[in-house]
Amino acid sequence: LAKVRNEAEVEEMEAAALYFLGPRDPALREFDPDNWIWLGGNDEAEEGTWVWNDGTPIEWFDTMPWRPPNPDNAARLNGGKITQKVLSISKWGQFDDSYDDWKRARAFACQCPGT
Secondary structure, eight states: OOOOOSHHHHHHHHHHHHHHHOSOOTTSOTTOGGGEEEEEEEOSSSTTOOEETTSOBOTTGGGSOBOTTOSOTTGGGTTTOOOEEEEEEETTSOEEEEEOSGGGOOEEOOOOTTO
């Protein structure tokens, strides 16, 4: 899965989301899966410690352009159970700590080796 390491790469992923998912559609709910792409970040090994799939830390996690109120784990929506463990980016270039279950599956972005 893809890494996003700086603001320029956020813009690249936003453009990719628009290309692969189609234009922004105001008729869709904001968190509709058709508005988001899963990236290669997660905190599955340790809650709150975000890393890329290769294990390298997400160094700019605190300054990423998050979609408010994220990152929030959405525990308030799931009876206190933390279920948001993977990183997504929207067609608007905002990040979300996304669900990792098949019911909310989203498209995903891959990164070519060596990039």
